[in-house]
Amino acid sequence: MTRELDAFRTETRAWLATNCPPGARGPGFIPWGSQKIALEPDTALWLERMSARGWTVPSWPQEYGGAGVSREEYMVIQQEMRRIDARPALTGRGINYIGPTILEFGTPAQKARWLPSMARGEGGWCMGYSEPAAGSDLANLQMRCVDGGDLWRLNGMKTWTSDGIYGDWIFCLVRTAPDKPKHDGISLVLVKMDQPGVRVRPIRLISGNSPFAETFFEDAVAAKDDLIGPINQGWGIGKRLLQYERSVHGGVNTSGAQVEQKTQSLAEIARHYLGSAAADTRLSDLQFRNRLLTLEMNSRAYALTQQRIIAETQTSAPSLATSILKVKGAEFTQERTEVLQQAMGTQGIGWEDEGFTAAEIDANRDWLTTRAVSIYGGTSEIQKNIIAKRVIGLPD
Numbered sequence: 604m605t606r607e608l609d610a611f612r613t614e615t616r617a618w619l620a621t622n623c624p625p626g627a628r629g630p631g632f633i634p635w636g637s638q639k640i641a642l643e644p645d646t647a648l649w650l651e652r653m654s655a656r657g658w659t660v661p662s663w664p665q666e667y668g669g670a671g672v673s674r675e676e677y678m679v680i681q682q683e684m685r686r687i688d689a690r691p692a693l694t695g696r697g698i699n700y701i702g703p704t705i706l707e708f709g710t711p712a713q714k715a716r717w718l719p720s721m722a723r724g725e726g727g728w729c730m731g732y733s734e735p736a737a738g739s740d741l742a743n744l745q746m747r748c749v750d751g752g753d754l755w756r757l758n759g760m761k762t763w764t765s766d767g768i769y770g771d772w773i774f775c776l777v778r779t780a781p782d783k784p785k786h787d788g789i790s791l792v793l794v795k796m797d798q799p800g801v802r803v804r805p806i807r808l809i810s811g812n813s814p815f816a817e818t819f820f821e822d823a824v825a826a827k828d829d830l831i832g833p834i835n836q837g838w839g840i841g842k843r844l845l846q847y848e849r850s851v852h853g854g855v856n857t858s859g860a861q862v863e864q865k866t867q868s869l870a871e872i873a874r875h876y877l878g879s880a881a882a883d884t885r886l887s888d889l890q891f892r893n894r895l896l897t898l899e900m901n902s903r904a905y906a907l908t909q910q911r912i913i914a915e916t917q918t919s920a921p922s923l924a925t926s927i928l929k930v931k932g933a934e935f936t937q938e939r940t941e942v943l944q945q946a947m948g949t950q951g952i953g954w955e956d957e958g959f960t961a962a963e964i965d966a967n968r969d970w971l972t973t974r975a976v977s978i979y980g981g982t983s984e985i986q987k988n989i990i991a992k993r994v995i996g997l998p999d
């Protein structure tokens with residue numbers, strides 16, 4: 604096996620060297636399938652080549668657009684891509700969230716219809732879970748889906764729809780049986796966003812950006828075949844999709860794009876602020892040094908745990924351990940930006956004025972952005988509830 608894996612690595616390395624264009628290396632935009640976002644030529648070429656090889660979703664079966672590689676081969680592809688700083692060719696809620704869910708629960712016809720085009724990056728997916736009165740208490744969702752004969756009719760709203768204005772499709776948890784107990788009347792349905800019954804209203808944030816939207820459904824329609832899994836059993840399927848989402852946030856996704864968490868080593872952090880005048884005195888501050896070292900050790904232990912979980916998980920489906928990784932990953936990500944802020948002192952509070960470098964302004968925005976990691980995909984408090992009940996087995 605080792606010899607086979609070595610041969611696979613050699614072949615992978617050679618293929619990547621020839622086929623990964625220069626414009627697909629280093630930081631940059633990673634496509635997520637949206638047909639409303641034009642791609643740079645090298646990014647488009649990279650997506651085309653990778654999907655032709657089945658490497659946008661290496662572990663999916665070949666018939667559905669993957670390459671059917673083993674877990675070990677998957678890791679080799681990731682390592683070799685990282686070695687040459689190649690960006691993932693495709694990411695997003697298509698190949699990472701709804702794709703694996705269809706692979707697990709879809710009918711053969713649904714798999715054939717959705718998965719190969721998803722793997723080619725043809726369609727950007729949004730997530731329609733949250734509603735104004737259904738966040739942590741997701742089962743309280745009210746959006747209605749009614750049997751309209753040859754199609755489904757949808758009415759209601761979703762909120763916090765990330766990338767809503769660029770979405771082509773949205774997967775929604777909807778209420779199909781309002782008279783049943785709330786967990787028993789929910790279904791998962793796929794809805795085309797470009798139709799008269801769907802209206803997207805961007806939510807403008809204090810930063811001026813609008814990464815989210817409210818999405819309104821006013822007599823929108825969905826095809827009869829586009830309900831995933833049995834009707835009224837969407838709660839279990841929808842929770843499974845959340846595990847796929849959390850496996851991405853926890854860095855243990857083994858389906859599509861494994862976007863590596865941005866980990867700054869102690870050396871990098873030190874280098875970063877060594878440019879600023881007070882760096883030496885701060886480094887000699889025992890408390891600060893301890894904080895840096897603790898973070899560094901925790902980050903390394905976390906990365907090793909991720910690798911162990913990937914290696915130990917027998918199938919490509921995530922386990923409840925993803926909740927643990929999501930909580931800890933969020934803590935370390937937030938701590939990293941806080942340590943950096945502390946290191947930068949007043950230089951770390953720049954927004955856009957003169958007197959701050961681009962890196963300092965980025966660090967401040969990063970600090971703000973990372974407040975969200977303990978909220979999206981289910982808050983840290985909710986993950987702790989799941990760990991208490993489902994992992995440790997504590998009573999309700």
Ligand SMILES: Cc1cc2nc3c(=O)[nH]c(=O)nc-3n(C[C@H](O)[C@H](O)[C@H](O)COP(=O)(O)OP(=O)(O)OC[C@H]3O[C@@H](n4cnc5c(N)ncnc54)[C@H](O)[C@@H]3O)c2cc1C
Nearest residue numbers: 730731732733738739763764765975978979980981982984
């Ligand atoms: C960046 C970002 C992107 C998002 N993208 C999407 C998206 O694309 N699609 C989508 O559907 N949603 C999206 N969301 C919404 C996200 O899923 C919700 O914000 C999240 O589930 C929390 O719900 P809420 O905001 O209604 O907070 P609430 O549920 O009102 O929670 C408020 C506070 O109370 C705590 N709390 C609530 N219930 C309990 C409990 N039982 N035990 C302990 N503490 C509790 C929570 O932890 C939280 O601190 C996104 C959110 C963010 C921040």
